[in-house]
Amino acid sequence: MPLSQEEIRGLERKAWDIRKSIIEITFTCGGSHLGGSLSQTDVLVALYYKYLNIDPAKPDWEDRDRFILSKGHGGVGWAAVLGDKGYFDKALLKNFNKTGSPFGMHLDSLKVKGCDASTGSLGHGLAIATGLAIGAKLQKKPFRTYCMMGDGELCEGSVWEAAILAGHHKLDNLTAFVDRNRLMIDGPTESITTLEPLADKFKAFGWETLTIDGHEYAAIGGAIEQAWSIKGKPTMIICNTVKGKCVELMENQPSWHYGGLNSDLRDQALACIDSHYKTILG
């Protein structure tokens, strides 16, 4: 069922909080992967606040839906969501990156409740997600597996190994996303190593592909629900996004892949985010 206007406004409000948390945590922790955390936020918010079948009070529930953040450097954004969902006391996030803290910039599944797999080394997540999806089918379990990849990591050969495998096994319980912000650390994906035509590539590997605006909740929700209805193949949702979304000075800037914030920059970023949401939410 399409998201109602009220639901969309609720998700936007949540994304507002999450984006501000990302800025606050980054200010406290000294530095984080801001650009990609801001670009992935809307898909994560849609999943965690609407679509995932999860119970933060039971993080080890066997039949919960699984989410694998293959682009593990988005950990600061993911941690902001998990903390807000109540997997842990979000006040703990003030220790992000601190010595001895359970929260490093790439989340550790043995230390962070709600983190279904430790990721960070790029190109690994889709294979793990494929294992979870096959595992669900073998055990006749109802859960779905979701995996979010960065576009930069699509250069890794292991992604395409997993894509072949998931296509071969017709994993219709697997939905993957590409956070297509078009930037890697060193510059635009298309000038470093061409990824396009990206949808065609996954299609050729046996996937259903959907291409959407990764910041539009109606589109995100529509694609996720469409993927549920597709039988006999996995679905890849290519989400066109903006790296650094909602913080003007960071948007589309490769240099903001990773960075720290002083109090001036923090205030500027928070003001930018507030202004964005005040405009769209009225």
Added chain:
Amino acid sequence: MAEGMSWSVTDGDKLTQAEIYGEVLSQLGDKYPDIVAITADLATSTKIGRFGKKYPERFINVGIAENSMFGLAAGLALAGLRPVVSTFAVFTALRSAEQVRTDICYQNLNVKIISTHAGISFGQAGSTHHCTEDLAVMRSFPNMTVIAPADGIETGNAVAAAMELPGPVYIRIGRGFEPPVYKDQNYGFAIGKAITMRDGKDITLIACGVGVLQAMRAAEVLDKQGLSVRVINMHTIKPIDRDIIVKAVQETRRIVTIEDHSIMGGLGTAVGEVIVESGKACGFKKLGVPDCFSIVGYPEDLYHHYKFDADGIVETVGELMRREIEEDEDWEDEA
């Protein structure tokens, strides 16, 4: 583990390590309904395919794609299953080292890896298919248990025991056409507990894998020369049995290690670390593949060439026996 209960093979002395592995894994399939066997186009070569024939619904062949295979195994383990993965050692330990480390060991997942064609046992294939680095790589991964069984019988025991040990386990076997060391499986195998194959007081041979057979052969020759040789089967490289090593240092004062692996980083290095940390004087020599890419040839010829067959061991023992070992003042200290 209830020994002798979990598995049995007839004509075990005629089967290779891999054949016994494939048979034992198939026999464990009923006891462990959560086993999922995985390979990368080496179902036949590694013998994991025997499990696949018996349980086709619990068998996944990913094609020639080892990196995603180990990620897949991690995902299956996260879904609550018990993946067993087989490919050649070189692909596990080198090509997919990062997936094994980061996806499996970092998350302490219950994945069992049985790698075949380890060392230079696939002699004619050359260095692209040899693996003289896997023990060094695997034992450096936290959470990983590393086992190099002496023969097929011990491989069966190791596979059965690994199923009862939560967390990642790496078992490496050779191509293995050598005769077995053990006649039956009931000799007290336990992960992390080395086996004294024969006692002796003049020198100790500590071996793993095919090295155990070579050490036993050498000990017979040396026995005829009047030397009392202790032979220890150090089937578990990690966690290593420190006590048995320190005892051998104290009681025989000379140790030779034998392994089908580089002399850098494997059994010899692991034993040497224990010796040095013991603070006791000990004559010590590592036998295995020196710091080179091996020549091509039949495995038995290569073992001879690199002097870790019985002849080479006898030669090295002779050299070590001629060396003066200075006694420590506190020689009788606790082990």
